[in-house]
Amino acid sequence: MHVIESGLGEMIQPIDLDGFREWNREKKSRALVDKLMSEQEAISRFVYDGCYLGTELYGTVRAPMSLVREVLRQGKKDLRIAGQGVAELDLLLGAGVVKTLDITYIGLEVYGTSAALRREVESGRVEKVVEWSNGGITWRFKAAAMGVPFIPTRSMLGTDTLRYSAAKVVECPFTGMKLCLIPALILDVGLIHVHRADRYGNAQVEGISGFALEMSRACKRLILSAEEIVDTEEIRRYPDRTMIPYYLVDAVVHAPFGAHPGEMVYLYERDEEMLKEWVDSFQTVEGTQAYLDKYVYSLPNHEAYMDRVGRERLAALKAAAEGR
Amino acid sequence: MMSEREYNPTELLICIAARQMPDAVTAFIGTGIPMLAASLAQKMHAPNLVAVFEFGGTGARLKRLPRAVGEGRTFYRGLVASGICDTMETAARGFIDYGFLGGAQIDAYGNLNSTIIGPRHHPPKVRLPGSGGANDVGSLCWRTITIMRHDKLRFVPKVDFVTTPGYLSGPGAREAAGLPPNTGPYRVVSTLGLLGFDEETRRMMLLATNPGVTVEQVIENTGFELLIADQVGQNEPPTAEELRILREEVDPERFYI
Numbered sequence: 001m002h003v004i005e006s007g008l009g010e011m012i013q014p015i016d017l018d019g020f021r022e023w024n025r026e027k028k029s030r031a032l033v034d035k036l037m038s039e040q041e042a043i044s045r046f047v048y049d050g051c052y053l054g055t056e057l058y059g060t061v062r063a064p065m066s067l068v069r070e071v072l073r074q075g076k077k078d079l080r081i082a083g084q085g086v087a088e089l090d091l092l093l094g095a096g097v098v099k100t101l102d103i104t105y106i107g108l109e110v111y112g113t114s115a116a117l118r119r120e121v122e123s124g125r126v127e128k129v130v131e132w133s134n135g136g137i138t139w140r141f142k143a144a145a146m147g148v149p150f151i152p153t154r155s156m157l158g159t160d161t162l163r164y165s166a167a168k169v170v171e172c173p174f175t176g177m178k179l180c181l182i183p184a185l186i187l188d189v190g191l192i193h194v195h196r197a198d199r200y201g202n203a204q205v206e207g208i209s210g211f212a213l214e215m216s217r218a219c220k221r222l223i224l225s226a227e228e229i230v231d232t233e234e235i236r237r238y239p240d241r242t243m244i245p246y247y248l249v250d251a252v253v254h255a256p257f258g259a260h261p262g263e264m265v266y267l268y269e270r271d272e273e274m275l276k277e278w279v280d281s282f283q284t285v286e287g288t289q290a291y292l293d294k295y296v297y298s299l300p301n302h303e304a305y306m307d308r309v310g311r312e313r314l315a316a317l318k319a320a321a322e323g324r
Numbered sequence: 325m326m327s328e329r330e331y332n333p334t335e336l337l338i339c340i341a342a343r344q345m346p347d348a349v350t351a352f353i354g355t356g357i358p359m360l361a362a363s364l365a366q367k368m369h370a371p372n373l374v375a376v377f378e379f380g381g382t383g384a385r386l387k388r389l390p391r392a393v394g395e396g397r398t399f400y401r402g403l404v405a406s407g408i409c410d411t412m413e414t415a416a417r418g419f420i421d422y423g424f425l426g427g428a429q430i431d432a433y434g435n436l437n438s439t440i441i442g443p444r445h446h447p448p449k450v451r452l453p454g455s456g457g458a459n460d461v462g463s464l465c466w467r468t469i470t471i472m473r474h475d476k477l478r479f480v481p482k483v484d485f486v487t488t489p490g491y492l493s494g495p496g497a498r499e500a501a502g503l504p505p506n507t508g509p510y511r512v513v514s515t516l517g518l519l520g521f522d523e524e525t526r527r528m529m530l531l532a533t534n535p536g537v538t539v540e541q542v543i544e545n546t547g548f549e550l551l552i553a554d555q556v557g558q559n560e561p562p563t564a565e566e567l568r569i570l571r572e573e574v575d576p577e578r579f580y581i
Contacts, residue, residue: 057379057394058379058392058393058394059392059393059394059395060391060392060395061379061392061394061395062394083454086392103454104454104455104456105453105454105455105456105457106453106454107452107453107454107456109355109356109391109392109393110355110356110391110392110579110580113452113453114453117451117453118450118451121446121447121448121451122447122448122449122450122451123447124446124447128446129445129446131439131454131455132455133455133456133457133458133459133460133463134378134408134412134455134456134457134460135408135409135412135457135459135460135464136455136459136460138408138409138412139409139412142409153416154416154463154464154502154503154504155412155416155459155460155463155464156459156460156463157463157489157501157502157503158486158489158492158497158498158500158501158502158503159435159459159486159487159488159489159492160439160445160485160486160487161439161455161459161486161487161488164445169502177502178501178502179502180502207380207396207399207405208377208379208380208381208394208398208399208405208406208407209380209405209406209407210379210380210394210407210408211379211407211408211409212407213407213409214407214409263395263396265395265396266396270391270392270395322388322396322397322400324400324401
């Protein structure tokens with residue numbers, strides 16, 4: 001296949017598909033093993049300095065906040081990140097633990113640009129930045145999920161987004177048209193927050209699926225946090241709702257309000273006041289440090305976080321959840 | 325009737341953007357003003373406008389204003405709650421008619437920058453959020469409509485970074501790059517007027533000015549040579565009905581307006 005153009009960006013995470021197959025054969029048990037554990041245990045067992053980490057969903061929505069707070073609490077650093085997110089990635093950037101970034105969008109939607117992203121990237125503390133589109137980075141997961149090294153698309157062509165990505169432009173061997181080849185992305189560790197899971201890792205999500213389907217199949221280690229831990233019989237009653245089967249999963253953490261201060265559709269509203277506190281605090285280095293001290297470093301775990309936020313406050317967010 | 329002073333520039337942008345949205349079409353809607361415009365359009369003239377939110381919400385009744393592209397209101401009473409591959413691939417097959425975009429900079433060919441400000445990619449002078457879904461929307465939808473504040477810092481001769489493709493370097497450039505034929509920028513809704521793109525040169529052209537704005541003012545606030553339509557129209561100010569719906573139904577919490 002004739003390569004017409006190669007993006008200048010580095011492959012921050014090299015592709016090893018046969019290694020992934022072997023990994024999935026050797027390291028992912030098909031036995032129904034109880035994987036329910038604390039966030040401390042899950043993060044300390046599977047997240048390590050320098051690992052390539054990905055999170056799902058987007059914005060303030062269904063983001064694995066309690067897991068990311070634990071990543072920070074344990075001082076994990078030099079992380080390589082798939083940058084399609086908002087809240088949880090802003091936290092990682094604010095804490096200064098991101099070394100390299102495959103980025104598509106990190107911003108705060110209604111609250112504008114991310115001050116933490118600006119500080120970390122403009123200072124060069126984030127050493128490498130490789131550009132993608134939202135479709136692009138998700139198709140990278142999809143390629144990994146398909147077990148193939150790339151997916152051809154018609155996005156990103158003709159732009160600097162492609163020029164500063166690690167994609168390639170080729171001539172299609174069937175039609176002769178120009179295509180953008182998006183390389184597979186296999187995460188060392190993926191973090192996904194779901195509505196419910198059983199203790200083995202069978203998991204169901206309500207509302208939109210975002211890119212949970214693709215990303216969950218593109219992880220060497222997958223840590224789930226769930227609002228609710230249910231009996232496997234409950235999963236078996238609605239197997240059509242299961243998005244993530246147990247054998248993809250390495251750890252299951254019970255985390256009610258695990259997406260706070262963001263929202264979980266049908267369960268609880270986003271916490272506007274605390275989102276504003278976050279955004280305001282993150283405008284300065286001092287404010288960021290104070291915020292992280294107050295809501296992350298000074299607390300032992302997610303239970304203590306919920307106490308700090310206030311149980312009544314959380315109950316009110318639950319009561320405010322919008323219905324179907 | 326309200327006097328023409330009784331609306332702010334954001335409300336004007338929203339109303340004019342909403343008027344560009346036809347009924348019974350599919351349209352990618354992003355965070356911010358496009359959401360408000362789509363909601364207003366649904367309540368005015370386009371009840372069957374199918375709003376598509378990139379992370380999977382399709383066909384929502386935009387009863388309450390979404391504050392995030394992934395939140396529940398993007399599929400409230402919707403037709404589909406799927407995922408981002410489904411929405412983007414729907415666009416790739418030619419099913420999405422319109423895409424609404426924004427950006428920090430735009431050039432005469434409608435190329436958009438939302439990635440960096442400054443001459444160097446890394447480390448940049450200013451880091452912006454990045455493409456998000458914009459590049460996919462600008463690549464795959466039939467027509468894109470960009471909503472922007474209008475000044476010389478934003479309407480520039482050359483964008484610092486082509487995040488999202490407009491007509492790239494001019495006629496035929498999109499097709500030469502491999503993008504689907506017959507796609508590209510259609511309108512720019514700015515704080516000063518409504519702009520389109522000349523069929524032959526693919527350069528931006530002033531079609532209509534906003535209330536109280538002169539053609540000269542638009543030219544002065546544009547950093548490149550702007551084509552001027554033979555007959556420049558005038559955009560009507562927001563009607564009392566548009567403003568009432570916008571303030572009482574679309575954004576009663578005043579998130580944006």
